[in-house]
Each structure stands twice: as structure tokens, then as C-alpha cells.
Amino acid sequence: MTEVNRKAAIIGGGVIGGGWAARFLLNGWDVAIFDPDPQAERKIGEVLSNARRALPALYDRALPPEGRLSWHDDMADAVADADWVQESVPETLALKHKVLGRLSALAPAHAVIGSSTSGFKPSELNAEGARAIVAHPFNPVYLLPLIELVGDPETCARASGLLRDVGCHPLTLRKEIDAHIADRLLEAVWRESLWLVKDGIATTEEIDEAIRMGFGIRWAQMGLFETYRIAGGEAGMKHFMSQFGPALSWPWTKLMDVPEFNDELVDLIASQSDAQSGHMSIRELERLRDDNIVGMLRALRRTKTGAGGVIAAHEAALPAPAAGDLPVTGDRQVPTSWTDYNGHMNDADYLRAASDATDRFMEMIGADADYIAAGRSYFTVETHTRYLAEVHAGDRLRTTTQVIDGTGKRMHLFHRLVRGDGTLAATVEVMLLHMNLATRATCDPEGIVAERLSRMAAAHADLPAEDIGRHVGQRSKPAVEPA
Amino acid sequence: MTEVNRKAAIIGGGVIGGGWAARFLLNGWDVAIFDPDPQAERKIGEVLSNARRALPALYDRALPPEGRLSWHDDMADAVADADWVQESVPETLALKHKVLGRLSALAPAHAVIGSSTSGFKPSELNAEGARAIVAHPFNPVYLLPLIELVGDPETCARASGLLRDVGCHPLTLRKEIDAHIADRLLEAVWRESLWLVKDGIATTEEIDEAIRMGFGIRWAQMGLFETYRIAGGEAGMKHFMSQFGPALSWPWTKLMDVPEFNDELVDLIASQSDAQSGHMSIRELERLRDDNIVGMLRALRRTKTGAGGVIAAHEAALPAPAAGDLPVTGDRQVPTSWTDYNGHMNDADYLRAASDATDRFMEMIGADADYIAAGRSYFTVETHTRYLAEVHAGDRLRTTTQVIDGTGKRMHLFHRLVRGDGTLAATVEVMLLHMNLATRATCDPEGIVAERLSRMAAAHADLPAEDIGRHVGQRSKPAVEPA
Numbered sequence: 001m002t003e004v005n006r007k008a009a010i011i012g013g014g015v016i017g018g019g020w021a022a023r024f025l026l027n028g029w030d031v032a033i034f035d036p037d038p039q040a041e042r043k044i045g046e047v048l049s050n051a052r053r054a055l056p057a058l059y060d061r062a063l064p065p066e067g068r069l070s071w072h073d074d075m076a077d078a079v080a081d082a083d084w085v086q087e088s089v090p091e092t093l094a095l096k097h098k099v100l101g102r103l104s105a106l107a108p109a110h111a112v113i114g115s116s117t118s119g120f121k122p123s124e125l126n127a128e129g130a131r132a133i134v135a136h137p138f139n140p141v142y143l144l145p146l147i148e149l150v151g152d153p154e155t156c157a158r159a160s161g162l163l164r165d166v167g168c169h170p171l172t173l174r175k176e177i178d179a180h181i182a183d184r185l186l187e188a189v190w191r192e193s194l195w196l197v198k199d200g201i202a203t204t205e206e207i208d209e210a211i212r213m214g215f216g217i218r219w220a221q222m223g224l225f226e227t228y229r230i231a232g233g234e235a236g237m238k239h240f241m242s243q244f245g246p247a248l249s250w251p252w253t254k255l256m257d258v259p260e261f262n263d264e265l266v267d268l269i270a271s272q273s274d275a276q277s278g279h280m281s282i283r284e285l286e287r288l289r290d291d292n293i294v295g296m297l298r299a300l301r302r303t304k305t306g307a308g309g310v311i312a313a314h315e316a317a318l319p320a321p322a323a324g325d326l327p328v329t330g331d332r333q334v335p336t337s338w339t340d341y342n343g344h345m346n347d348a349d350y351l352r353a354a355s356d357a358t359d360r361f362m363e364m365i366g367a368d369a370d371y372i373a374a375g376r377s378y379f380t381v382e383t384h385t386r387y388l389a390e391v392h393a394g395d396r397l398r399t400t401t402q403v404i405d406g407t408g409k410r411m412h413l414f415h416r417l418v419r420g421d422g423t424l425a426a427t428v429e430v431m432l433l434h435m436n437l438a439t440r441a442t443c444d445p446e447g448i449v450a451e452r453l454s455r456m457a458a459a460h461a462d463l464p465a466e467d468i469g470r471h472v473g474q475r476s477k478p479a480v481e482p483a
Numbered sequence: 484m485t486e487v488n489r490k491a492a493i494i495g496g497g498v499i500g501g502g503w504a505a506r507f508l509l510n511g512w513d514v515a516i517f518d519p520d521p522q523a524e525r526k527i528g529e530v531l532s533n534a535r536r537a538l539p540a541l542y543d544r545a546l547p548p549e550g551r552l553s554w555h556d557d558m559a560d561a562v563a564d565a566d567w568v569q570e571s572v573p574e575t576l577a578l579k580h581k582v583l584g585r586l587s588a589l590a591p592a593h594a595v596i597g598s599s600t601s602g603f604k605p606s607e608l609n610a611e612g613a614r615a616i617v618a619h620p621f622n623p624v625y626l627l628p629l630i631e632l633v634g635d636p637e638t639c640a641r642a643s644g645l646l647r648d649v650g651c652h653p654l655t656l657r658k659e660i661d662a663h664i665a666d667r668l669l670e671a672v673w674r675e676s677l678w679l680v681k682d683g684i685a686t687t688e689e690i691d692e693a694i695r696m697g698f699g700i701r702w703a704q705m706g707l708f709e710t711y712r713i714a715g716g717e718a719g720m721k722h723f724m725s726q727f728g729p730a731l732s733w734p735w736t737k738l739m740d741v742p743e744f745n746d747e748l749v750d751l752i753a754s755q756s757d758a759q760s761g762h763m764s765i766r767e768l769e770r771l772r773d774d775n776i777v778g779m780l781r782a783l784r785r786t787k788t789g790a791g792g793v794i795a796a797h798e799a800a801l802p803a804p805a806a807g808d809l810p811v812t813g814d815r816q817v818p819t820s821w822t823d824y825n826g827h828m829n830d831a832d833y834l835r836a837a838s839d840a841t842d843r844f845m846e847m848i849g850a851d852a853d854y855i856a857a858g859r860s861y862f863t864v865e866t867h868t869r870y871l872a873e874v875h876a877g878d879r880l881r882t883t884t885q886v887i888d889g890t891g892k893r894m895h896l897f898h899r900l901v902r903g904d905g906t907l908a909a910t911v912e913v914m915l916l917h918m919n920l921a922t923r924a925t926c927d928p929e930g931i932v933a934e935r936l937s938r939m940a941a942a943h944a945d946l947p948a949e950d951i952g953r954h955v956g957q958r959s960k961p962a963v964e965p966a
Binding site for chain 1: 497498526529533535536537539540541542543544545546547573574601602621622623626627628629631647648650651652654656657658660662664665667668669670671672673674675676677679680681683684685686687688689690691692693694695696697698699700701702703704705706707708709713714716726727730748751752755756758759766769770771772773774775776777778779780781782783784785786788789790791793794797798800801802804813814815816817818819820824825826829830831832834835837838839841852855860862863864865866867868869870873876877879888895912913914918920923951952953954955956
């Protein structure tokens with residue numbers, strides 16, 4: 001069976017057209033591009049390179065093989081046999097009329113013709129006889145799933161199915177309206193923000209901080225109304241409305257036109273909110289919200305962006321745990337995201353804790369960020385983990401590290417993961433080799449690191465190491481004596 | 484040395500007061516609560532229970548020991564010796580005057596008196612002689628770092644230091660203004676959203692989808708202006724302004740008052756944006772944005788919320804990889820978040836890939852979600868990993884799984900992780916035991932699972948398994964022959 005790829009024609013490149021091209025191409029569609037800009041190939045190439053790095057990383061399974069990418073000087077060539085034609089030319093109505101008119105004449109009858117317009121309504125786009133719908137994406141188009149669809153219902157329904165196939169979330173509007181839905185909200189914030197800057201109340205940076213350190217994080221996972229439903233607490237949406245309804249008449253914005261705040265409006269909002277979120281209790285919504293926020297903030301820690309940067313800085317200032325005979329290389333609470341379908345800590349996260357402990361131990365002997373930046377490090381070549389007790393979300397987990405061997409390029413470590421109640425939860429034996437990061441070849445460590453490691457090894461030599469040298473499935477004593 | 488904890492007095496509980504209490508308590512402060520609501524202890528207890536589950540999970544290190552929590556019927560008792568007094572009573576000015584007046588008389592002179600008010604200005608709060616500042620938090624207060632500070636500069640500076648110590652991000656306003664900064668933006672979106680619902684354009688659920696499937700995700704990490712700076716592409720902020728500036732005069736919102744769009748405003752915004760983000764190129768900002776979005780979306784996958792749910796559903800519809808002699812239990816692209824300071828895949832993420840492969844293999848033999856829901860599963864008791872080749876972000880990684888032993892309650896697996904170029908990157912030997920999830924005791928698997936596992940074991944018995952039975956540090960042949 002030969003399967004023919006679906007085909008998308010991208011009319012107008014740039015950041016938005018390039019994003020559409022990437023979304024289709026990386027989901028296995030053939031993509032034909034028409035863009036008279038002489039820089040188009042370079043510009044779209046850069047978007048594609050970003051997309052190839054980011055989009056597949058969302059998935060734990062491989063995407064289908066990429067489709068074929070082609071460039072066309074002739075619009076008719078580009079749209080031949082296309083299943084989807086996407087127009088992303090600049091936002092002037094006369095140009096949209098010209099391009100969408102030609103596309104409507106050239107494209108196959110079955111093809112969806114979508115316009116990326118931020119503001120124009122289908123009735124405006126099609127005033128001169130085109131048959132386009134609005135298919136309004138959000139930058140970066142290859143990552144954000146939302147596509148607002150407006151226009152002919154049958155075409156929008158067909159478009160929805162195709163968009164879901166490439167991982168998008170189509171949102172079909174009930175009525176056409178200037179700027180659709182999302183851009184109306186964005187425009188309101190944009191206008192208010194311009195006032196704040198113009199009036200000297202806040203800088204662009206302060207406004208961005210006011211968003212990303214607070215409500216922006218909430219909105220990424222639940223939006224406005226579900227968030228406020230939770231804020232209403234046990235009393236719910238009506239209570240929230242009664243608390244903040246009066247603010248509608250207060251000077252909380254320079255944009256003053258407001259709907260009348262009456263029972264009818266309160267009932268309408270409250271009943272829609274019940275239909276949307278009523279299947280979960282406030283307590284369940286709170287825990288879902290918290291799990292989402294914790295997960296997102298932990299992701300932002302990695303890049304030290306926004307609220308993630310605040311957490312990283314705060315953590316660095318926390319007091320270090322006190323050491324006993326062995327150095328304490330970890331002391332933490334187990335997050336919910338480390339647990340799995342068995343209701344306990346996932347096997348890979350035991351090694352995550354051990355890997356963090358190895359990092360901390362490396363810092364202790366001087367193999368720290370500066371040392372690594374200077375071109376030397378340790379690479380893990382082997383690990384052996386015994387899972388001895390279950391660990392649950394919320395448990396305290398402390399890790400100690402014992403040096404088994406620190407001669408030459410070898411660093412043989414033995415981590416013990418101990419639960420808050422004193423139970424030994426796991427042992428992790430790790431062999432690392434000292435590396436030259438430029439040549440990726442092994443070498444002996446430099447002065448201070450070698451010295452501290454061998455001092456640590458000597459101090460730990462007489463301590464017991466009960467599980468060293470075992471192999472998987474071994475029932476009794478270790479296969480070899482500890483080094 | 485005895486160290487005396489800092490102390491916070493929380494005046495008025497509820498969701499906001501409880502959130503403040505949790506933020507201080509979990510960062511080692513003593514917390515004294517005054518709240519005449521007879522339900523206060525239960526309500527704050529529930530907030531504390533949410534906070535204990537979520538806040539420590541942000542950190543890879545333990546927070547300091549919790550402070551002492553006390554309840555007081557007398558305001559004077561509660562505020563005695565307090566370093567911070569936080570008022571979170573309902574939003575009426577007369578009540579704020581009464582409470583803040585008493586607190587100003589009772590609290591130690593060095594104590595910061597903060598009001599959680601969403602809208603009132605310090606000049607209003609202190610009109611009858613109180614000495615409060617605005618310290619406006621965002622729900623959930625124990626997770627979101629933003630605190631807007633408004634009022635006396637010296638007090639705000641002192642408050643900033645204390646807030647940083649408990650992991651917050653203070654944002655001090657230049658001028659007092661109704662509703663501060665963030666709530667002005669929220670109010671603009673709230674008003675526009677009420678119009679959309681009232682006019683029948685969108686439901687509350689559709690508005691929430693329009694936010695959390697698109698711009699909400701961007702805002703969680705960069706906010707408004709930095710996002711638009713990137714949208715301007717290589718031409719930057721001025722280009723973005725020239726594209727979307729004209730929309731200010733279009734009917735994109737019902738809230739119509741707009742600042743005049745002139746060169747002065749464009750220059751002001753562009754220069755502030757340069758000061759904020761000019762140290763990074765657009766390309767660097769794009770990659771940072773994409774890493775953040777990928778990380779957040781991967782976090783939202785876990786709970787299948789919003790855009791994370793879209794990804795999970797799309798992934799389930801992706802084609803399964805074709806199998807050879809051995810079942811293919813993984814096939815994916817390696818995300819940037821799996822790499823570390825050595826510029827390659829982190830050691831723990833090799834086991835992450837192997838753990839995912841074990842899950843997939845369990846599904847293949849029928850030990851799937853339904854089987855687990857019925858009370859049986861496999862627990863990992865031992866793993867041994869050999870790291871044979873470096874793997875980089877963007878590499879394709881395929882995993883095959885060989886059954887070494889599938890008799891009785893034992894499931895002994897051997898995963899091979901193979902890079903896109905065919906290089907064997909790692910082998911992971913795993914021993915699992917079949918468990919009764921209710922008793923947490925081992926038992927033999929049920930019919931179909933036992934049958935499929937033993938059929939698979941028989942089919943794999945004659946295939947080589949080169950690395951079975953090794954122990955860490957072993958230089959030559961395996962310690963035992965493969966089963």
C-alpha cells in the first residue's frame with residue numbers, strides 16, 4: 001500500500017507562515033511554499049530549524065517522517081493538489097482580497113482556504129467572492145495548539161478534523177466578530193499596558209513581571225473563569241462575582257465601557273462555569289491547579305526564567321543539610337510528578353535523585369560549574385540500583401554518598417537514599433570516569449579534585465558498603481568484595 | 484547558638500490569608516493567626532494541606548523546618564513581636580480603616596503592616612492614620628511569587644528583603660494607582676470577557692480555551708512585551724508596533740479609550756523593551772521561549788490539562804513503530820530538557836527511557852492500565868545500566884526489549900537504547916516482580932499476562948544478550964551466563 005501524503009500550500013512566509021509550514025511538515029504533510037520575499041527561504045529555514053528542535057520534544061513517541069518541502073514562484077503550482085491552503089500575507093484588506101481571490105480560483109475545490117488574519121471577519125475577507133475561512137494561529141505556531149476558526153460551518157468542521165491530525169486545538173467561533181476571541185483579550189491588555197507605560201506607572205519590564213510572576217502562570221493551565229471559580233473558594237463562581245462584580249464600576253482601568261452587572265449576567269456566567277467545571281470540586285480543582293503550576297515552575301527552573309528564576313535563587317539560599325560520617329548529597333521532599341501508576345516513586349526518579357547526588361558530590365570535591373567550564377568533568381559509565389522500599393509523594397528523601405574508589409580516572413560512588421522515617425529506600429552504585437570535554441577522552445583529574453576525592457575515599461574506606469558488586473537477580477552475597 | 488524564628492501575624496484567613504500563612508510557615512517563620520470566622524481553622528488547615536503538598540515540591544532541597552502555628556482570639560496577642568503583619572479582610576474601605584488602624588497601634592514599630600487589597604491605594608488605606616503598605620499577592624499565594632508593593636519607600640524596601648527570604652518576587656510600584664498593575668490588566672480582560680459572554684460570542688469555557696491553548700502559555704514565561712518583541716521578528720519591537728499600532732483605532736474591543744499612537748509612544752515602548760531584553764538576540768529569545776513552552780507543555784501532559792491534553796491525545800494517535808526480532812518499546816526524539824552540563828543526555832534520563840520502555844512492554848503483554856486498575860502490577864526491584872555512547876538533544880532514540888526470564892513472579896528484561904545512527908547507546912537490565920497492589924506483596928501474574936510473557940520469553944531465548952549479569956566495575960566477561 002502506498003500512502004500519499006496530505007499537502008499544504010503556504011502563501012506568505014514570515015514567522016506565521018513559517019510556523020504553519022513547520023506544523024504541517026513535521027506531522028508528515030508535504031508543504032509547498034509561495035512567497036515572493038527573496039529572504040523567504042532563509043527566514044522559513046530558521047523557523048523550521050527552531051521547530052525541529054522543539055515540536056518533537058513535546059512527544060514521547062516519534063512523529064511521522066517529515067513530508068516533502070518545495071518552493072514555488074508560481075501560486076498555481078504551489079496550490080495544485082493541496083488539501084489546505086494557508087494565507088499569511090500582511091494585514092491589509094485590499095491585499096487579502098487580491099490573494100484570497102486568486103487562491104479561491106486556483107485551489108482544488110476540496111481544499112480548505114484559511115487566512116491567518118488577526119482581525120478581519122470572513123464577511124470582510126470574502127467580500128469580493130473568495131471562499132476563505134479564518135484560521136488564526138498563535139506564535140509559535142508549531143508549539144501552541146490554538147487555532148481560531150471562523151466562517152462557513154461545513155468548511156470549519158472539515159478544517160477542525162485536519163487540524164486535530166496535526167496536533168492543533170481548533171476553536172470554532174459561534175459568530176464572526178472583529179479580532180475573534182483571543183485577540184480581543186490581548187488588545188484589552190495591550191491598550192491598558194500602553195496607558196500604564198505612557199502614564200509612567202510601569203515600564204514594559206515591570207508589566208511583563210506583573211504577568212509572568214503571577215496570573216500568567218495560572219492562565220497557561222486554566223484560563224480566566226476556571227481560575228476565578230477556584231478563587232471563589234467553597235462558595236464558587238457566584239461568590240466570586242459578588243466580590244469582584246462591583247469593581248466594574250470602579251476606575252480600575254482606563255477602558256471604561258462595561259456591561260451592566262445584574263442578576264442575569266451573574267446567572268449566565270455562573271451557569272456556564274458550572275457546565276465547564278462543575279464535574280470537579282473546588283478542592284480537586286485546587287490540586288489540579290497546584291500540580292500544573294508546580295510542574296510548569298519546575299520546567300521554568302531549568303532555564304531560570306521568570307518565576308523559575310525566583311525559585312532557583314531562593315533554593316541556593318536555603319541552608320545546607322548537616323553531614324554525619326558520610327556527606328549528605330541530597331535532602332528534599334518527593335514531588336507528585338515523581339510518582340507513577342503504582343502510586344509510588346517511579347523507578348527512573350530514584351536514579352534522578354542519585355544523579356542529583358552525584359552532581360552535588362562533584363561540587364563538594366571541586367568538580368563544579370567552573371571546573372566543567374574549564375573543560376573537565378565526570379561521565380557516568382555504569383549504574384546499579386536496588387529498590388528496597390516504596391517512596392511516596394510528600395516523603396522526605398535524604399541521600400548520602402560513600403566513595404568506594406577514587407584512584408586515577410575512576411570515581412566509584414555508593415549512594416544511599418533514605419526515607420524521612422529512616423528506612424533505606426534504595427542503594428545506587430555508580431561508576432564515573434574523569435573526562436576531557438574537548439576530546440571526549442578519559443584523563444586523570446586535576447590537583448584539587450584528585451586530592452579531595454582521595455581524601456574522601458580514605459575517610460570512607462573503613463565504613464561498610466553492604467551492596468557493592470552485585471549483579472541483577474543475585475540472591476545472596478555480593479559477587480566480589482568491595483574495593 | 485539559638486536562633487529565634489521570624490514571626491508573621493495573619494489577620495483574616497480565607498484563601499488569601501491562608502496562603503500567606505502557608506508561605507511564611509513553610510519557610511520557617513512562626514505564624515500567629517487572628518480570624519473571628521468559626522470556620523477559620525478548618526479553612527486555613529485545608530490551604531496549609533495543599534501548600535505542604537505543593538510548595539516544597541518546587542525545590543530540590545529541603546525547606547527549613549516549619550515554624551510554630553498559633554491561633555489567637557485577641558489581635559494584640561497575634562501581633563506581639565511580629566516582624567510582618569498581613570491584613571486580608573474583605574474589600575471594604577471602612578473595614579480596612581478599622582482593622583489597619585488597630586494593627587498600626589498594636590504592632591511593633593519595626594513590623595511591616597501589609598494589606599492584601601486588590602484595589603485600594605495606600606493613601607486611601609492610611610487616610611485615618613494607619614501606617615500600612617499594599618502587599619498584594621496572587622492566589623495560590625504559596626506558589627505564585629508575585630507580591631505588588633505600594634507605599635512608603637523605606638517600608639517597601641524592608642518588605643522586599645523579607646519577601647525574598649520566603650521565596651517571593653516583590654514588585655514595587657513607582658506610583659500608587661487604583662488596582663495596582665496586574666489587576667488593571669486582569670480587569671481589562673475580565674470586562675472584555677463579560678462582554679463576550681453577554682453578547683453570546685463565546686462561553687466561559689471557550690474563553691478559557693482561547694487563553695490556555697494559546698497566549699496564556701506564552702505569558703507564563705515572558706509576559707506581553709517580550710513576547711511581542713519576538714513576534715516582531717528580526718525587525719524587533721518597532722516593527723511590531725508599526726504592524727499592530729493601527730489596531731488601536733479599530734473596534735477590536737468594547738473598551739475604547741486609547742492613548743494616542745505617536746512616535747513618542749513608539750520610542751518609549753521600544754527603548755524600554757531594548758533595556759529589558761536587548762541583551763539577547765531575537766533568535767536566542769525564540770529558543771528560550773521554545774524551551775520554556777516545551778517544558779511547561781510537558782508538565783501539563785502529566786495531568787492532561789489544556790494544551791497538555793491536546794498533546795497526549797495527539798500522541799496516542801501517532802503510528803506505532805515497526806518491530807523486528809525484538810519488540811520496539813520506544814522511538815522518540817531526545818528533548819533538550821534531557822541533557823545536562825556535559826552537553827549530552829543525563830544519566831538519569833537513560834533510565835527514564837528504559838522505564839518508559841518497561842511501561843510499553845507491560846502494555847504489550849496485557850499488564851496495562853485496566854490490569855493495574857484491577858489491582859495487579861509489576862514493581863522494579865533492580866536495574867543495571869551500561870552507558871556506551873553519548874546521546875544529544877534532537878537525536879532519535881529507539882528502544883528494544885528482550886525477555887531474559889518470565890517465570891513465576893519474575894520479569895527479567897534487557898532494554899537496548901539505540902541512537903538514530905544505529906549506535907548502541909546503552910543497555911539497561913531490569914528485574915521486576917509481579918505485585919498485588921492492595922497487599923503490596925508479590926504474587927504470580929494472571930492468565931493472559933503470564934501466557935504472553937512466557938511466549939515472549941520463549942521467542943527471545945535464543946537471541947544473544949551480551950551484557951546480562953554484569954556488576955558495576957566489571958572489566959571482562961559477565962559474572963554469570965545469561966539465563
